Amino acid sequence: MFGLKQNSLYSNLNQIRKFVQIFSLIFLIAVPVLILYEIWFIIGNLYSITIGGLDIVDPASALQTILLSKEVTTTVLFGLIVPIVLALVFGKVFCSWMCPYNTLTEWLTAVSAKLFKKRARKAKLQLVDRNPNPILYWSILAAILILSWMLEFPLVLFLSAPGIISSEISHVILGMGMGLELLIVLVIISFEALIFKRYWCKYVCPVGAVLSLFRVRKTLRVAYDKAVCNCAGESEPCSYICPLQLSPKQPYLYPYCFNCGLCIKICEKSGSGALSFKFDEKKITAEISNSKKNCCE
Amino acid sequence: MVSFIIEFVRDLISGKSPLRPPGAFPEKEFLKKCIKCNKCAQICPYFSIQMAHIEYGKSMGTPLIFPREVPCYVCMKCPPVCPTGALKNDVVNKEDVRMGIAVINEETCLPYIGIICRACFENCPIFREAIILEDEMYPKVIKEKCIGCGICEKVCPIEGSAIIIESAHNI
CATH class of the missing domain: 3.30.70 (Alpha-Beta Plaits)
Known part of the structure; x- marks a missing residue:
């Protein structure tokens, strides 16, 4: 696959992911710069973007507009196709591969983990509720939507960090002045930097939450093969490295996981290869039958 | 403060x-x-x-x-x-746009105080329809035709503009 060595596949995949992250940041800067040079091929930001006639609308913002105005335009309807198909096939890869907020926090955590080694390790060691019941996730999303519907206020737009960052990039480059929405992003970033945990992406962000609604049995997932896993109990490199503090070995990995593949990469490095990306559900049923056998024997 | x-x-x-x-x-x-x-x-x-x-x-x-x-x-x-x-x-x-309506301040507008000025009349994109000259002298806004684009407000030579667009959402 990709002409890469099998054993370094996932670390190569991570290299590609980091490249795409930088590329999407440059892309967000390039859109307004091209407009300054009177090239209107790509217009918009991460709330909604038009690439040469192809409309793409962020599902969370679309859902909010539909809720508030009780009307659907054809552009919104067709604009949902690309993000929904992407989510149905690969999961929330928008978050892990493209979202500028995730890219920034990933860099920031890498820096702060080096600066405050002890605190970072301490924060990472807490094992309580790695994969909480998804009811928590869904109720936060429902609360945001209901609140914005009751107040008739576009709350989702103000809570969408990727949207705010991308629109402010365009505002600044096109000379429209920087908006105070950026403060919202700064507050979230500093909050997360203080507690060393990515609670925003994990629980609150409406963009990711709406994207994770589109999940079927065959959607890309991190599969765990218990039989091959040789990490005993407490030392779990996969859950240690997870940016969202999830454990790929436990249930309820989804809807939280955004398929960044870091756990698979570290698992591959450790040599066991118990984790891998899979498109089908087969492994899980096999696991369940195995565990049933184990319990019954 | x-x-x-x-x-x-x-x-x-x-x-x-x-x-x-x-x-x-x-x-x-x-x-x-x-x-x-x-x-x-x-x-x-x-x-x-x-x-x-x-x-x-x-x-x-x-x-x-x-x-x-x-x-x-x-x-x-x-x-x-x-x-x-x-x-x-x-x-x-x-012609279908309704952003707002231009309102003339007759106290500062030059023709109303006796100085010939046709800036707003001549620059109006709905020419001779949205702004007309009464007695070939005094500009007047026709509310039914005005689209509220604000070109008149921009070209008015008076400081602070003697013709100002009132947003359609305030009317």
Whole structure:
């Protein structure tokens, strides 16, 4: 696959992911710069973007507009196709591969983990509720939507960090002045930097939450093969490295996981290869039958 | 300082209704539909469309026009690019636009104090229909025809402009 060595596949995949992250940041800067040079091929930001006639609308913002105005335009309807198909096939890869907020926090955590080694390790060691019941996730999303519907206020737009960052990039480059929405992003970033945990992406962000609604049995997932896993109990490199503090070995990995593949990469490095990306559900049923056998024997 | 805060809070609550780009829904409906995708501002070749900041309270991040700085030249490029229809996509003729209505201040307007001036009359894009000259001298706005683009407000030689656009959402 990709002409890469099998054993370094996932670390190569991570290299590609980091490249795409930088590329999407440059892309967000390039859109307004091209407009300054009177090239209107790509217009918009991460709330909604038009690439040469192809409309793409962020599902969370679309859902909010539909809720508030009780009307659907054809552009919104067709604009949902690309993000929904992407989510149905690969999961929330928008978050892990493209979202500028995730890219920034990933860099920031890498820096702060080096600066405050002890605190970072301490924060990472807490094992309580790695994969909480998804009811928590869904109720936060429902609360945001209901609140914005009751107040008739576009709350989702103000809570969408990727949207705010991308629109402010365009505002600044096109000379429209920087908006105070950026403060919202700064507050979230500093909050997360203080507690060393990515609670925003994990629980609150409406963009990711709406994207994770589109999940079927065959959607890309991190599969765990218990039989091959040789990490005993407490030392779990996969859950240690997870940016969202999830454990790929436990249930309820989804809807939280955004398929960044870091756990698979570290698992591959450790040599066991118990984790891998899979498109089908087969492994899980096999696991369940195995565990049933184990319990019954 | 205190008065500034009171003013600021009042602005936040009242939600000023600024001049919106052509084809905009009435203010309340507009705020429900706009998803701040910035496309209208980006497609505008004259950079007429600016972004609302904190002084507009809950409508911050939405598009608006300050006609005295750069008016709308009604090129009609922005309504079709709006994905959510906050700017009505089917508004394609400049005659159908209703952004606001120009109001003449007869105390400062030059012809009304005896000096010949035809700046607004001659620059109006709905020429001879939206602004007419009464007695070949006094400019008058025909409310039914005025689209509220603000070109008259921009070209008025009087300091602070003697003709000002009243946003359609305030009327």
